[in-house]
Amino acid sequence: MTSSIAPLTTASPEELAERxxxxxxxxxxxxxxxxxxxxxxxxxxxxxLDLSSxxxxxxxxxxxxxxxxxxxxxxxxxxxxxxxxxADLLGVDADKVVAGGNSSLSMMYQVVxxxxxxxxxxxxxxxxxxxxxxxxxxxxxxxxxxxxxxxLGIEMVTVPMxxxxxxxxxxxxxxxxxxxxxxxxxxxxxxxxxxxxxxxxVATELMAxxxxxxxxxxxxxxxxxxxxxxxxxxxxxxxLGLASEAGHPNRPIMFASTSxxxxxxxxxxxxxxxxxxxxWYLQRLGxxxxxxxxxxxxxxxxxxxxxxxxRAHMRKHRALIAPKFQAVQDxxxxxxxxxGIARWSKPIGGYFVDLDVLDGTAARxxxxxxxxxxxxxxAGSAFPHGKDPDDRNIRIAPTYPPLADVETAMAGVAxxxxxxxxxxxxx
Amino acid sequence: MTSSIAPLTTASPEELAERxxxxxxxxxxxxxxxxxxxxxxxxxxxxxLDLSSxxxxxxxxxxxxxxxxxxxxxxxxxxxxxxxxxADLLGVDADKVVAGGNSSLSMMYQVVxxxxxxxxxxxxxxxxxxxxxxxxxxxxxxxxxxxxxxxLGIEMVTVPMxxxxxxxxxxxxxxxxxxxxxxxxxxxxxxxxxxxxxxxxVATELMAxxxxxxxxxxxxxxxxxxxxxxxxxxxxxxxLGLASEAGHPNRPIMFASTSxxxxxxxxxxxxxxxxxxxxWYLQRLGxxxxxxxxxxxxxxxxxxxxxxxxRAHMRKHRALIAPKFQAVQDxxxxxxxxxGIARWSKPIGGYFVDLDVLDGTAARxxxxxxxxxxxxxxAGSAFPHGKDPDDRNIRIAPTYPPLADVETAMAGVAxxxxxxxxxxxxx
Numbered sequence: 001m002t003s004s005i006a007p008l009t010t011a012s013p014e015e016l017a018e019r020x021x022x023x024x025x026x027x028x029x030x031x032x033x034x035x036x037x038x039x040x041x042x043x044x045x046x047x048x049l050d051l052s053s054x055x056x057x058x059x060x061x062x063x064x065x066x067x068x069x070x071x072x073x074x075x076x077x078x079x080x081x082x083x084x085x086x087a088d089l090l091g092v093d094a095d096k097v098v099a100g101g102n103s104s105l106s107m108m109y110q111v112v113x114x115x116x117x118x119x120x121x122x123x124x125x126x127x128x129x130x131x132x133x134x135x136x137x138x139x140x141x142x143x144x145x146x147x148x149x150x151x152l153g154i155e156m157v158t159v160p161m162x163x164x165x166x167x168x169x170x171x172x173x174x175x176x177x178x179x180x181x182x183x184x185x186x187x188x189x190x191x192x193x194x195x196x197x198x199x200x201x202v203a204t205e206l207m208a209x210x211x212x213x214x215x216x217x218x219x220x221x222x223x224x225x226x227x228x229x230x231x232x233x234x235x236x237x238x239x240l241g242l243a244s245e246a247g248h249p250n251r252p253i254m255f256a257s258t259s260x261x262x263x264x265x266x267x268x269x270x271x272x273x274x275x276x277x278x279x280w281y282l283q284r285l286g287x288x289x290x291x292x293x294x295x296x297x298x299x300x301x302x303x304x305x306x307x308x309x310x311r312a313h314m315r316k317h318r319a320l321i322a323p324k325f326q327a328v329q330d331x332x333x334x335x336x337x338x339x340g341i342a343r344w345s346k347p348i349g350g351y352f353v354d355l356d357v358l359d360g361t362a363a364r365x366x367x368x369x370x371x372x373x374x375x376x377x378x379a380g381s382a383f384p385h386g387k388d389p390d391d392r393n394i395r396i397a398p399t400y401p402p403l404a405d406v407e408t409a410m411a412g413v414a415x416x417x418x419x420x421x422x423x424x425x426x427x
Numbered sequence: 428m429t430s431s432i433a434p435l436t437t438a439s440p441e442e443l444a445e446r447x448x449x450x451x452x453x454x455x456x457x458x459x460x461x462x463x464x465x466x467x468x469x470x471x472x473x474x475x476l477d478l479s480s481x482x483x484x485x486x487x488x489x490x491x492x493x494x495x496x497x498x499x500x501x502x503x504x505x506x507x508x509x510x511x512x513x514a515d516l517l518g519v520d521a522d523k524v525v526a527g528g529n530s531s532l533s534m535m536y537q538v539v540x541x542x543x544x545x546x547x548x549x550x551x552x553x554x555x556x557x558x559x560x561x562x563x564x565x566x567x568x569x570x571x572x573x574x575x576x577x578x579l580g581i582e583m584v585t586v587p588m589x590x591x592x593x594x595x596x597x598x599x600x601x602x603x604x605x606x607x608x609x610x611x612x613x614x615x616x617x618x619x620x621x622x623x624x625x626x627x628x629v630a631t632e633l634m635a636x637x638x639x640x641x642x643x644x645x646x647x648x649x650x651x652x653x654x655x656x657x658x659x660x661x662x663x664x665x666x667l668g669l670a671s672e673a674g675h676p677n678r679p680i681m682f683a684s685t686s687x688x689x690x691x692x693x694x695x696x697x698x699x700x701x702x703x704x705x706x707w708y709l710q711r712l713g714x715x716x717x718x719x720x721x722x723x724x725x726x727x728x729x730x731x732x733x734x735x736x737x738r739a740h741m742r743k744h745r746a747l748i749a750p751k752f753q754a755v756q757d758x759x760x761x762x763x764x765x766x767g768i769a770r771w772s773k774p775i776g777g778y779f780v781d782l783d784v785l786d787g788t789a790a791r792x793x794x795x796x797x798x799x800x801x802x803x804x805x806a807g808s809a810f811p812h813g814k815d816p817d818d819r820n821i822r823i824a825p826t827y828p829p830l831a832d833v834e835t836a837m838a839g840v841a842x843x844x845x846x847x848x849x850x851x852x853x854x
Contacts, residue, residue, distance in 0.1 A: 071691065102720045105715065109716070151711070287579075
């Protein structure tokens with residue numbers, strides 16, 4: 001962050017009073033414009049959905065390459081040709097992939113509930129029979145990961161999220177001696193909301209570290225594996241390979257989907273894991289389902305052809321959304337650069353900008369924004385139980401609104417950030 | 428069953444020896460034809476799937492009637508217009524329906540696992556915290572209902588399935604005093620495999636009967652609600668209404684799908700229940716999923732228009748499969764009528780013919796058929812843990828093979844039934 005002007009935190013009371021008066025005027029003007037804008041959800045814009053509109057008329061065939069009629073029952077692990085595309089994108093072998101339905105979140109939920117009800121390949125007993133089950137959660141993180149654990153009675157212990165992934169030393173300290181720590185969440189590439197990318201070094205340590213629980217699982221939610229915003233098309237660390245080399249092949253389970261590639265909610269999801277984990281998953285799945293929607297799988301195969309088709313498609317997404325991410329940078333920078341009351345991520349991929357405001361003002365910023373017609377994700381939502389201990393974190397999701405709205409909304413958010421800081425500094 | 432000839436069970440040893448020699452010759456001839464036919468699975472034939480081929484080019488729009496973009500996230504309870512179609516077909520209010528993904532089996536699995544992990548509206552505690560959980564299973568029944576319970580550690584107690592539903596007195600005796608009996612399965616219309624239809628009288632008793640468990644659930648799997656084989660288009664009993672009148676509104680949870688209406692595996696499923704159960708389900712679902720595949724839901728709405736569109740579509744199915752069911756009757760009747768060694772259902776809907784052979788010979792019949800190239804569902808599969816105590820039940824699934832194959836296969840099965848009986852009677 002550049003620092004063209006003096007930080008507010010060192011300003012005199014008179015300067016602060018003056019700036020507060022100015023910010024209050026700006027906020028009143030903002031309110032007067034009667035906005036109704038929404039930056040809450042990491043949803044694709046309709047122009048992004050249009051990129052896949054061909055899907056609505058596909059598939060042209062109803063047989064997969066082996067001649068299987070995709071309209072009928074069967075094929076629990078999904079179409080081979082779709083598994084190959086996912087495998088290529090995730091850097092794994094196709095025989096480690098299960099292609100599923102429209103939701104990777106549901107596949108994660110299945111894995112956690114099945115660990116609870118049945119236990120996994122390395123479990124001494126089902127997790128539900130343990131007195132306590134804990135998960136390591138890097139914060140800020142993805143709200144739905146945390147709410148799922150809360151729903152299922154799993155305790156959450158937090159570690160800080162860094163630019164290169166979770167704080168490995170903190171993770172190691174939590175998992176080394178406590179056998180009730182059974183797993184952790186990780187969004188390895190362009191994390192929600194920080195944009196962090198887990199480096200191969202960090203991944204190596206996470207896959208190799210000793211854990212007291214023999215059935216410790218890293219749920220490797222690679223939701224944004226191919227969602228680049230720059231020419232730097234970062235490759236995700238090879239979680240399965242590293243884990244296998246370290247002697248912990250069953251530790252990671254990968255997830256991904258096309259929710260933010262084709263249609264959010266009508267895409268296809270996948271899981272990738274060791275042979276043993278995959279067999280375990282498919283065995284459980286066989287009691288819960290007869291097979292995935294293979295027609296939708298074939299629809300996606302026809303749209304893309306291969307993994308390079310996906311990569312080319314993602315560059316079209318980038319062309320649509322990179323300007324929105326730039327608009328966030330521009331609006332925040334224009335008003336807040338150098339004030340020392342906010343810092344924000346400059347992600348090179350994914351769906352979010354992570355904004356930290358002055359400690360103790362995040363909820364107030366969100367309230368001010370709401371009263372000016374700008375909906376932001378609720379304060380604390382990137383933390384377990386929705387509680388941000390420092391009340392400073394705000395997740396910005398700029399993809400859904402049109403560019404002009406992002407510009408307007410973020411200029412407004414910047415006003416709110418400054419006003420809330422000044423209120424606090426002058427209180 | 429007519430009785431044109433004397434039953435084998437009263438035949439003299441000489442007559443039996445003669446018939447055994449004849450049946451053995453017939454079986455050898457059957458083997459010599461080198462068949463490769465499959466009657467194992469209740470799968471639609473490809474001509475049935477062709478009835479919905481228009482789906483492959485739908486939807487033409489990507490907005491529902493309220494203008495919601497179905498390509499994006501959201502709408503956990505499904506498209507209103509699809510819920511209305513299901514509601515009409517099931518005889519319930521649309522506000523009691525949740526329209527989901529491609530599998531009603533998965534929705535059933537969710538309900539059972541959530542009762543285990545969380546408990547329902549009337550549960551003193553989650554079922555997993557009870558020392559034992561038992562389900563009443565009418566037999567013969569649907570194998571996947573039973574395997575799901577076995578997987579989840581739920582014990583099964585059986586009652587006989589009658590023409591008008593489960594033996595109510597037997598059910599009442601099991602549920603009245605034992606609070607560990609938490610639920611039962613029911614396929615109310617054209618049951619798998621018996622073809623039974625639960626009458627309003629039986630349904631009334633099941634919904635009203637006292638149960639020791641306050642959270643007793645009847646999982647009302649109406650998979651074949653509109654799958655008529657005759658002009659008698661039986662209406663299912665009004666489970667939700669009857670339960671509500673009896674003061675047990677949360678007892679039944681209904682399930683249905685279009686798996687055997689449009690594409691098996693690429694259709695849409697639904698659940699219908701009391702407001703309290705529905706809220707409970709949706710609350711749990713909100714932690715496991717972001718929403719169903721609304722594009723596929725709209726695709727189905729466009730194909731059918733309304734519930735009458737579904738009914739008209741089902742008459743086309745009937746035209747294709749009723750002859751196959753007739754072929755089963757003809758083949759079995761031609762060889763076995765009057766022999767007193769077999770009886771079979773004459774279903775007026777659904778997907779199966781239920782064949783009972785001479786006690787102790789079902790496994791042998793299936794083995795003989797297999798050795799003649801005719802695959803039948805494994806012996807005992809319509810019973811918990813795959814164990815038919817009388818070794819007499821065989822489920823015939825005639826929809827998938829072409830009509831000529833059904834004729835050939837069933838003539839062969841009839842030979843096997845007689846041969847196995849004669850082997851036993853002459854042993």
